[in-house]
Amino acid sequence: MSEIIDKILYISGKNPYLCYQCGMCSAVCPMASYMSVLPHEVVRLIQLKDPRVVELDTVWTCVSCMACVDRCPRRVDPGILFEAVRQVVLRKGVDKADYRRLVDLGKAPSMAVVALSRKMTG
Numbered sequence: 001m002s003e004i005i006d007k008i009l010y011i012s013g014k015n016p017y018l019c020y021q022c023g024m025c026s027a028v029c030p031m032a033s034y035m036s037v038l039p040h041e042v043v044r045l046i047q048l049k050d051p052r053v054v055e056l057d058t059v060w061t062c063v064s065c066m067a068c069v070d071r072c073p074r075r076v077d078p079g080i081l082f083e084a085v086r087q088v089v090l091r092k093g094v095d096k097a098d099y100r101r102l103v104d105l106g107k108a109p110s111m112a113v114v115a116l117s118r119k120m121t122g
């Protein structure tokens with residue numbers, strides 16, 4: 001049993017084992033085309049207790065729009081699970097975000113700035 005996955009489940013309060021891999025979360029995700037592993041695939045990895053989920057770009061590309069939460073028929077809510085994955089990493093003091101990577105902070109969509117801020121520790 002993976003301690004990291006246990007933490008993710010504890011923080012999120014979600015039950016990934018209810019997921020039946022319908023793929024709706026990936027279908028509605030506006031960031032899916034920028035992810036190397038799609039949201040429903042990440043949920044599957046969490047089901048399998050694969051600790052490598054903390055290393056996937058998916059959870060950092062996620063902008064917490066919660067479209068997947070709105071549409072998940074099983075209330076697995078990948079967006080909430082991904083938030084918990086980020087918390088596990090951020091609690092180690094690891095910064096995964098850098099404002100300098102935004103080309104023009106003043107012109108960036110406010111959602112992008114807010115999403116970025118939630119991924120910083122410092």
Ligand code: SF4
Binds near residue numbers: 022073
């Ligand atoms: S929408 Fe919900 S049930 Fe469907 S694949 Fe995504 S997490 Fe699983």
Ligand code: SF4
Binds near residue numbers: 028061065068078082
């Ligand atoms: S919360 Fe994240 S994973 Fe879910 S639809 Fe929005 S960007 Fe995609």
